Amino acid sequence: SPSDASLRAQREQGCPFSSAVNAKGCPASEMAAQFDPFEGPYLVDPAEALRWSRDQLPVFYSPKLGYWVVSRYDDIKAVFRDPILFSPKNVLEKITPPTKEAVEVLRGYDYAMDRTMVNEDEPAHMARRRALIDHFLPERLERQQEMVRQLTRERIDAFIDSGRVELIDAMLYEVPLLVALHFLGVPEDEIATLRTFSLAHSVNTWGKPTPEQQVQVAHDVGRFWQYAGEVIEKMRAETAGDGWMHYTIRKNAEMPEIVTDSYVHSMMMAIIVAAHETTSLASANMFKTLLSHRSAWEDICADPSLIPNAVEECLRYAGSIVAWRRQTTGPATVGGVDLPEGAKLLIVQASGNQDERHFENADRFDIYRDNAVDHLTFGYGAHQCMGKNIGRMEMRIFLEEMTRRLPHLRLAEQEFSYMPSTSFRGPDRLWVEWDPALNPERDDHALAEKVRHFPVGAPAAKEIARSVRVSALRQEAEGVIGVTLEDARGRPLPDWSAGAHIELCLGDVERKYSLCGRPGNGRYEIAILREDAGRGGSRHFHEHLREGGELRLRGPSNFFRLDEAAPHHVLIAGGIGITPIIAMADRLKAIGADYEVHYCGRSRRAMALRERLQADHGSSGCVHLHIGNETGRADFAQIVAELPEDGRIYACGPDRMISDLEAQTADLPDGSFHFEHFTAQNVALDPDKEWAFEVELVDSGLNLSVAADETLLDALRNAGVDVPSDCCEGLCGSCEVTVLQGGVDHRDKVLTRSERTENRRMMSCCSRAKNGQRIKLA
Ligand code: FMN
The missing domain is CATH 1.10.630.10 (Cytochrome P450)
Known part of the structure; x- marks a missing residue:
């Protein structure tokens, strides 16, 4: 074939890639020789035509074109990121040489x-x-x-x-x-x-x-x-x-x-x-x-x-x-x-x-x-x-x-x-x-x-919602309702992973709830604690959810993922924090991993999912209940001290419990302690107390000023920069940006202490530059 011939000709003239052959091997192959962007598979479906390349040879030389072809996401982004080393000067060159x-x-x-x-x-x-x-x-x-x-x-x-x-x-x-x-x-x-x-x-x-x-x-x-x-x-x-x-x-x-x-x-x-x-x-x-x-x-x-x-x-x-x-x-x-x-x-x-x-x-x-x-x-x-x-x-x-x-x-x-x-x-x-x-x-x-208007810019994660129906509603524990949700048009809801949550929207109320059922059955289970001293959302759901009623749902998203390869997992739940923790226990049991669960609660009657936890996980003796009015509080110092080497701790519960555990785990290696908060501190800005600051965006070459009454996320959006965002409370981690230089006043609840010290990441919805300093972002 012509492609064989062209390869043969190249071989005879000596290898044109000798300088490019390194530990990753030779960037030429029969597939590379055949690649032709002007006909056949590439014209029908370019992504499909390059599947082999993404899998086997993500950067290859195309002799027909005289170009190096780059097919993977991260490599393409890295090329775009550096317009000095990868100059755009050939963008409007005629790709087919003119006669x-x-x-x-x-x-x-x-x-x-x-x-x-x-x-x-x-x-x-x-x-x-x-x-x-x-x-x-x-x-x-x-x-x-x-x-x-x-x-x-x-x-x-x-x-x-x-x-x-x-x-x-x-x-x-x-x-x-x-x-x-x-x-x-x-x-x-x-x-x-x-x-x-x-x-x-x-x-x-x-x-x-x-x-x-x-x-x-x-x-x-x-x-x-x-x-x-x-x-x-x-x-x-x-x-x-x-x-x-x-x-x-x-x-x-x-x-x-x-x-x-x-x-x-x-x-x-x-x-x-x-x-x-x-x-x-x-x-x-x-x-x-x-x-x-x-x-x-x-x-x-x-x-x-x-x-x-x-x-x-x-x-x-x-x-x-x-x-x-x-x-x-x-x-x-x-x-x-x-x-x-x-x-x-x-x-x-x-x-x-x-x-x-x-x-x-x-x-x-x-x-x-x-x-x-x-x-x-x-x-x-x-x-x-x-x-x-x-x-x-x-x-x-x-x-x-x-x-x-x-x-x-x-x-x-x-x-x-x-x-x-x-x-x-x-x-x-x-x-x-x-x-x-x-x-x-x-x-x-x-x-x-009947026109619908959309604000200019990238879509907010908030707009991505599907319609669901409440298919069952039950009393899960004192003050806690259990809700089963199904797709409103009867299709299976997408699969999810342990630690994931969804966001429920009913009228103007939107709140996040962790998935606590068994994955893979096309339905979602959640448990909602009524918090009368809260912002009114949980009360709204307790009062207005009805079997058969329709509402909207976003997600699932997961910012609390399990490292399944760890040799041992300690799962710690406080109160309603049991919801992601039970899903993690289910997953670890299903894959035969080693784990123990500590469930802390005020009283037996108020502990949602306790019976299911004991029935599904109790027989292996790995469930420990710490009931305030019976057995007293858990001894976190001891639990942490007994963690085997390379073990992981996952915790979800009240703020005080998580700060206690953060202090107890301070000396463990990075990545040992993972947590999820259910509530944010007040993230509202008080312009009298805030500093304005300057930001340099290195990848896009922009300089921005963030006013004292404005978040970094808003400033980025107003400048036309696309940053995804979800909770806007520093809880979910979706608006993360990469810090290259400058002191950051971290106000989120996502980063661990060592991640803050490292100063490579910041949540743009709430964190700011320290004392009006200038920061550099990627
Ligand atoms: N609250 C629950 O009662 N059950 C849950 O499973 C639950 N999961 C949550 C998961 C995440 C990721 C977050 C950020 C919060 C979660 N919450 C959960 C808290 C609720 O979102 C909400 O803050 C709570 O119902 C109180 O709302 P209110 O103050 O408006 O009454």
């Missing part, structure tokens, strides 16, 4: 595409990005929502009674183009030509045109270049014009050494493509994915608050940017493979997005996935897509309007085709159909107006 004729044609148009935002090196890039980022901040983008909604509605109105439409032509191409032009302030008079132009730019940069096509494409690209120049001249005359390109042109006059003439011309051409092609393709992928995962589509129709996370999961599972490029500026190591200076890299985000090492059940499309937002489709770090929040906004509005007005939409029978490209991916056509007689707005005339 002489094509070069001649382009010269005839004075084509001089050079540095834009995506392919500019530091320090020029960050200086420019900082000067031009204002228009992309969430508060500015909120003002664009109405325009996007209006354009979307007009398109839907035009086809809603037809019963069948090709969605890309009818809406998904033109709306993102109009939104982009509006955002940029570019005149909308050449829409049809722009479609040809941007296709040509795409094929020219990331595609594989034949020599004949190259000439035609070169003419289109050349005309596009000249058109961009004319538009700039027109816009220069309108000195007060609105939109980002007007702003850029004004900055060009103000600071010509930072926002240069060449940049403005190159950017004008590149941005028109970047701003709309990406969103059009991602939206087409989104409808195709959701309509072929019907239950997800139906869940969204029933509950539109799922839309922001569903969009994120679509971007993960079937994003429009599947790979990007970098070039090394010195010898580098990626995933253990040594690369020479000048090595060209194809980093395949679509593959990283389905890497099991980062996403659980990565192959499964799951709109309830709580880390979908970690996808790499927008890139990461200093060059992360500036327009990500505009794309998200459009996709959410498309989905919101379509699920509300056409819930009975379905994919028509069709064969899908894709344009050959290393980097851009979406179907050429997307036919959908429906029965117009069943359009809900024919009966409900107000339906078209």
